[in-house]
Amino acid sequence: xxTEAGERVFLRKASGLIKSASNTDVFIYDVGLVSIGLGxxxxxxFGPAVYLGGNLYVGTLLAGGAMLLVGLGxxxxxxxxxxxxxxxxxGTRSMWPPLAFTLSFVEVTAWLFxxxxxxxxxxxxxIAPAVSATGILTDRPGIESFGTDLAGEWGTFLIASSALIIxxxxxxxxxxxxxxxxxxxxxxxxxxxxxxxxxLIVTSRAEFVSNFNGVMGDRLxxxxxxxxxxxxxxxxxxxxxxxxxxxxxxxxANWAFLPLIGAAFxxxxxGEIKQVGRGQTLGILGAIFGSVIxxxxxxxxxxxxxxxxxxGSVTYSNLNGVEGxxxxxxxxPTLLTGLGADSxxxxxxxxxxxxxxxxxWIPTQILYPTRAIVAWSLDRVAPDKLGTVSERTHTxxxxxxxxxxxxIAFVGMLAFTTYFQLVIFIELAVLAWAIVLLAGVFFPYRRxxxxxxxxxxxxxxxxxxIMSVACALGAIAAFLFFFNLFFDDxxxxxxxxxxxxxxxxxxxxxxxYWIMWFIRRRQGVNVNLAFKEIPIE
Amino acid sequence: MFRKRDSGGELAIxxxxxxxxxxxxxxxxxxxxxxYGATVLILGGDVTGKMMVPIARQKDGSYLSWFAGKRVRLxxxxxxASFEARISDMGFYPKVMSEEEFQELRDDPEGQEALFHExxxxxxxxxxxxxxxxxxxxxxxxYAAPGNDDAFFVDELLAESGAIExxxxxxxxxxxxxxxxxxxxxxxxxxxxxxxxxTELRAMIVEMIDRLEHPxxxxxxxxxxxxxxALDQCAKLDExxxxxxxxxxxxxxSAGSTAVRELIEAHxxxxxxxxxxxxxxxxxRVARTVCVNPGSNYSEGILNGSLIRLGKGKVRDVHLTxx
Numbered sequence: 001x002x003t004e005a006g007e008r009v010f011l012r013k014a015s016g017l018i019k020s021a022s023n024t025d026v027f028i029y030d031v032g033l034v035s036i037g038l039g040x041x042x043x044x045x046f047g048p049a050v051y052l053g054g055n056l057y058v059g060t061l062l063a064g065g066a067m068l069l070v071g072l073g074x075x076x077x078x079x080x081x082x083x084x085x086x087x088x089x090x091g092t093r094s095m096w097p098p099l100a101f102t103l104s105f106v107e108v109t110a111w112l113f114x115x116x117x118x119x120x121x122x123x124x125x126x127i128a129p130a131v132s133a134t135g136i137l138t139d140r141p142g143i144e145s146f147g148t149d150l151a152g153e154w155g156t157f158l159i160a161s162s163a164l165i166i167x168x169x170x171x172x173x174x175x176x177x178x179x180x181x182x183x184x185x186x187x188x189x190x191x192x193x194x195x196x197x198x199x200l201i202v203t204s205r206a207e208f209v210s211n212f213n214g215v216m217g218d219r220l221x222x223x224x225x226x227x228x229x230x231x232x233x234x235x236x237x238x239x240x241x242x243x244x245x246x247x248x249x250x251x252x253a254n255w256a257f258l259p260l261i262g263a264a265f266x267x268x269x270x271g272e273i274k275q276v277g278r279g280q281t282l283g284i285l286g287a288i289f290g291s292v293i294x295x296x297x298x299x300x301x302x303x304x305x306x307x308x309x310x311x312g313s314v315t316y317s318n319l320n321g322v323e324g325x326x327x328x329x330x331x332x333p334t335l336l337t338g339l340g341a342d343s344x345x346x347x348x349x350x351x352x353x354x355x356x357x358x359x360x361w362i363p364t365q366i367l368y369p370t371r372a373i374v375a376w377s378l379d380r381v382a383p384d385k386l387g388t389v390s391e392r393t394h395t396x397x398x399x400x401x402x403x404x405x406x407x408i409a410f411v412g413m414l415a416f417t418t419y420f421q422l423v424i425f426i427e428l429a430v431l432a433w434a435i436v437l438l439a440g441v442f443f444p445y446r447r448x449x450x451x452x453x454x455x456x457x458x459x460x461x462x463x464x465x466i467m468s469v470a471c472a473l474g475a476i477a478a479f480l481f482f483f484n485l486f487f488d489d490x491x492x493x494x495x496x497x498x499x500x501x502x503x504x505x506x507x508x509x510x511x512x513y514w515i516m517w518f519i520r521r522r523q524g525v526n527v528n529l530a531f532k533e534i535p536i537e
Numbered sequence: 538m539f540r541k542r543d544s545g546g547e548l549a550i551x552x553x554x555x556x557x558x559x560x561x562x563x564x565x566x567x568x569x570x571x572x573y574g575a576t577v578l579i580l581g582g583d584v585t586g587k588m589m590v591p592i593a594r595q596k597d598g599s600y601l602s603w604f605a606g607k608r609v610r611l612x613x614x615x616x617x618a619s620f621e622a623r624i625s626d627m628g629f630y631p632k633v634m635s636e637e638e639f640q641e642l643r644d645d646p647e648g649q650e651a652l653f654h655e656x657x658x659x660x661x662x663x664x665x666x667x668x669x670x671x672x673x674x675x676x677x678x679x680y681a682a683p684g685n686d687d688a689f690f691v692d693e694l695l696a697e698s699g700a701i702e703x704x705x706x707x708x709x710x711x712x713x714x715x716x717x718x719x720x721x722x723x724x725x726x727x728x729x730x731x732x733x734x735x736t737e738l739r740a741m742i743v744e745m746i747d748r749l750e751h752p753x754x755x756x757x758x759x760x761x762x763x764x765x766x767a768l769d770q771c772a773k774l775d776e777x778x779x780x781x782x783x784x785x786x787x788x789x790x791s792a793g794s795t796a797v798r799e800l801i802e803a804h805x806x807x808x809x810x811x812x813x814x815x816x817x818x819x820x821x822r823v824a825r826t827v828c829v830n831p832g833s834n835y836s837e838g839i840l841n842g843s844l845i846r847l848g849k850g851k852v853r854d855v856h857l858t859x860x
Contacts, residue, residue, distance in 0.1 A: 008603035008639070009629075010589040010649045012686075013727060081837065092859075175789055378819065378857045389767035389819065394789070449561070449838055453627050455605030525856060534565040534572045534840060534860035537671065 030287035033262030033364060036294050037189055037334070037357025038118065041125060042255040043295060044302060044333040048312030049319050050490050053245025054252035056299045062249070063256035064292040066477040067263060071284040073437045073474020074264040076467040078280050080443070080454040086267055087436045088372050092379075093447060094439040097531045098513045101381055103432040105509035108369040110429030112403055115167075115365025116160065116410035122358045123159035124151050125332050130351035132329040136215055137344045144328065151330070157415040161408050167363035168404040171370070174393040178363060185356045192353005193294070196334055199341050199350065200301035208305050208340035215339055221324030227310060233325035234313030241309060251488045256295065257481050258426055258491075261433075262361075263287035265368065302333050305340065366407060370399040380527045381516045424501055427485040427492040431502075434478035440471030449533070547848035548712035551575035553840055554760070554812030555684065555833035558586025558628035558660060565840040565860050567668045570677045573844050573858065577711055578677055580701070581812040582684020582720035582760040583833075585657045585691060586628040589649070592617060593639040601636070627836045630656040654688065661694045669700040680704050680711070684760045684812065685722035685731040704758065706741075708748045714807065714847065715755040717745035722761035722813055723794040726774055739796035752804040754850060757826075762793040762811035763801050766821040768830035769793025771814050801826050808845065808852055820855050827852040834859070 047056050083089040087107055091100030132147025134140075149155050170178050209227045222229025266283045302311060311333065317325035329335060334354045338347025374396045377387025390397045444451040444465035451457060451467065459466040485492040492498060520527050551569045556562045563584075570578050592602045592611065600611040602620065611617050621631040632652065634642070642648050672679050682704040683691045696703040704718035721731045723738055733741075742759065749755050762768035772780040773790035781788045792814055801809055801823045809828035818832025818841060831843040840860045846853040 008591060008593070008601065008608065010591070010642070010653070012585075012587050012589075012653055013729060083834070179788065380856060387820070389821065391766060391821070391823075394765075394767060394770055394791075449626075452623055453836065453838055455607075457605075457623075458609070523854070525854070529573065530856065530858050532860065534568050536561070536564045537568055 039259035049315035051252035054248035069477035113425035118361035119160035189356030437475035554581025763798035
C-alpha cells in the first residue's frame with residue numbers, strides 16, 4: 001500500500017525508509033569534537049603569554065567567523081555527497097585520484113597526530129597538574145612531587161600511550177562501548193565546565209588573590225603577595241601588555257580555529273544522518289556558535305576573577321621558567337580556578353571536566369582515520385588486511401592497531417623530542433581541507449550528474465550554485481588560516497624543518513599511492529578505474 | 538580484476554544490487570561488463586523504486602512538484618522533461634497529472650498502488666529494451682533476481698524479457714559453477730513484499746541447496762546478507778522507525794539473516810553475493826566463504842558494484858567499485 005510523505009509525493013512500502021536521526025545527536029557529536037575545554041585551555045594559556053597584545057575576544061570571533069565559512073563549505077559537500085568517510089569521498093569524486101588519496105592521507109595523519117597531541121595534554125595539562133594541585137591544597141609534598149613527575153618525559157609518554165591504548169581497546173571492542181564511554185565523558189566534561197563557570201561566578205577578585213597568595217605564597221620566590229609578585233617578575237622578565245595588536249590577535253586566532261575544526265567533523269558520518277541538510281547545519285553551525293559563546297563568557301569571567309595582567313604573567317612565567325614566578329603546576333586557568341577557590345573538591349571536579357574534554361578527542365581521532373583507512377583498502381590503495389572487520393566486534397581491528405601504533409609513535413616524538421612544532425600537522429590538514437573546498441567551487445560544473453541530484457541543485461547566490469559560493473568562501477578562509485599557521489612560529493610556522501615535514505608528508509603520501517598502484521598493477525588491478533564513472537553508451 | 542576479459546579458465550563476474558529504480562545506475566550496470574572486463578553480469582534484488590513524484594499541472598499552465606523536501610514549480614515543458622529525467626536517475630517515478638487528479642490520488646491508496654505498479658512496469662520495460670541490444674552486442678550473460686522490496690510481477694517481466702535471465706528460486710550454472718538465488722529476506726520493520734521468518738527462509742534455501750551437486754563450489758546469491766558480519770550493519774531503529782542513538786551517535790545493529798549465516802557456515806560455498814543493507818558495503822569471510830555486499834548509492838547516481846574473479850576453485854580477487 002502506498003502512503004503519502006511530505007506534501008506532494010507518495011511512498012511505497014519499502015525497506016530503508018527511516019526518519020531522520022536527531023539533530024541534537026549531530027550537535028553533540030560536533031561539540032564533543034570541538035573540545036570546548038581544551039580550546040579554552042589553549043586560548044587562555046597560550047594567548048596572554050605568547051601573543052602579547054592579542055585580544056582573546058577578537059581572535060576568537062575571527063576564528064569563529066572563518067570556521068563558519070569553512071563549515072558552510074563542508075556543509076554543501078556533505079549535503080551533495082552524504083557519505084561517511086570525510087574528505088576522501090569528496091576528493092575521489094572531484095579530483096585526480098592520487099591527489100585525493102594524498103589529501104586524505106595527510107588529513108588522516110593530522111587527526112592521528114591531533115589525538116596524540118590530546119593524549120600528551122591529558123598527561124601534562126590534565127592529570128599531572130590535577131595531582132600536583134591536590135598535593136598543594138592538601139599540603140602533601142609527596143603527592144605534589146608525584147604530579148610533577150607525571151608531567152615529565154616518561155610520565156607523559158606512559159600516560160599518553162596508556163590513554164591511546166585504552167581508546168583503541170574501547171574502539172576495538174565495538175561501537176556501542178565507544179558511544180557509551182563518549183556519552184559518559186561528555187557528561188563529565190559538561191558538568192566540569194558548569195562547575196568551572198559557577199566557581200568563577202562566585203569567586204571575587206579579592207577572594208582569588210587571597211587564596212592564591214595563601215596557597216602559593218610559600219612556594220614562589222616573589223614574596224607573600226604572590227599575586228602581584230608574579231606580575232612583577234613576569235614584567236621584569238619581558239612580559240607586557242602593549243594594548244591591542246591586530247597581528248598578534250590574528251595569530252592568536254589560530255588557537256581558537258584549531259579546536260573549532262572539530263565542529264565540521266560530522267562530515268565523517270554524513271551517511272548516517274538521514275536529513276543531512278538540517279542535521280548537519282544544526283551540528284556544524286551550532287557547534288561553532290555554542291563553542292564561541294562559551295569561550296567568550298569564560299574569558300569575561302576569568303578576567304573578572306583573576307585579572308588579565310595576572311593571567312598573562314602567570315602563564316608567561318610558566319612557559320618561560322621565570323625565576324621565582326613559575327608555579328609548580330601548569331597554571332591552566334581551569335586549575336587556577338580551583339586553586340583560587342581553595343577547594344580540593346572544586347579543583348578535582350573542574351580537572352575531571354577538563355580531562356573529560358580532552359578524552360573526547362582521543363578515541364575519536366583514532367576512529368576518523370580508521371574509517372578512511374578501511375575506505376582506502378576497499379579501493380585497493382591500501383593493503384587488503386587493513387580493510388578487515390572483526391566478525392565479533394564489527395570493528396576494523398588491523399586499521400585500529402595501525403592507528404594506535406602511529407599514535408604512540410607521535411606521542412614518543414612529542415614527549416621525548418622537540419622535533420614537531422605544536423600543531424604542524426594541523427597546518428597540513430587545513431591545507432588539505434582548503435584544497436577540497438577549492439575543488440568544491442568547481443564541483444557543480446564538473447560533476448553535474450551528481451550535483452543536480454542534490455537538494456542544493458536549484459539554490460543559487462548571484463546566479464552561481466550555492467556550493468560554488470560556499471566552497472569559495474570556505475576555501476578562502478581555510479587558505480587564510482593555513483597561512484596564519486604558516487606565519488605563526490609558535491604554533492606551526494614555516495621553519496626549514498617545518499617545511500620539510502609538510503612537504504615530506506605530502507610527497508610521501510603521493511608516493512604511497514603510486515607504490516600501491518604499482519603493486520596492484522602487478523596483481524592485474526588498475527586502481528584508477530575504481531574511481532572512474534562508467535560511460536553510458 | 539580489471540583485466541581485459543578473463544583468461545585461463547578464469548571467470549570475471551560484475552555484481553551490483555539495490556538499484557531501486559535508478560535509470561542511470563541500470564544503464565551503468567549494462568555498460569559495466571565492457572568497462573571492467575567482466576563476462577557475466579549479475580543484478581541483485583530490489584530493482585524497483587520507492588517513491589512516486591507527481592508533477593501536477595496547475596491552472597496557470599505551470600507544474601507543481603516536490604523535490605528534496607521542498608515544492609518545485611516548473612514553468613516550461615523542457616523544465617518538466619529535465620526534472621523527470623533527473624528524478625528518474627535518482628530512482629523515483631515522475632508522473633505528470635492534473636492538480637485535480639493529484640488531489641484525488643491523495644485519498645486513494647489503491648489508486649496510488651495501481652499507479653505505482655504501472656510506473657514500475659513501464660520503467661522495467663524501458664530497461665529491458667535498453668539492455669537487449671547492448672548485452673547482445675557485448676555477448677554478455679546477464680542474470681537478475683528480485684529483492685524483498687520488489688512486487689511479484691517483477692519476476693514475470695524479467696522472465697519474459699529474453700535479455701535478462703531470472704534467477705529467483707533457481708539453481709543455474711554460471712561459468713561452470715552452480716549458483717542458487719533468492720531475493721527473500723528475513724523479517725524487516727517495514728513488512729515488505731518478500732520477507733518471512735528465519736525458519737521459512739532457511740527452508741527455502743535448503744530446498745535449493747539440496748539441488749546442488751557441489752555446494753562447496755557454489756555461489757549463494759542471497760539478497761539478505763549473513764547475520765553479524767560487516768555486511769549487515771545498519772542503524773538500529775526504534776518502534777517509530779527512528780534511529781536509536783547513544784552518546785550522540787547512531788547505534789548500529791545486525792540486520793542480516795541468522796539462517797543465511799548458519800547455512801553458509803554449514804556448506805561453506807565459494808562465494809556469497811548479497812545486498813539489502815545499502816550501508817553494509819564490504820567483503821567478509823564466513824568460514825571459508827567470501828561474502829560480498831557492494832552496498833548501494835543509487836540516489837546519487839553512483840553504481841556500487843563488485844568485480845569478482847574466480848578461478849581454479851577459489852575466489853581470486855574481489856574489488857568493490859564505484860562507477
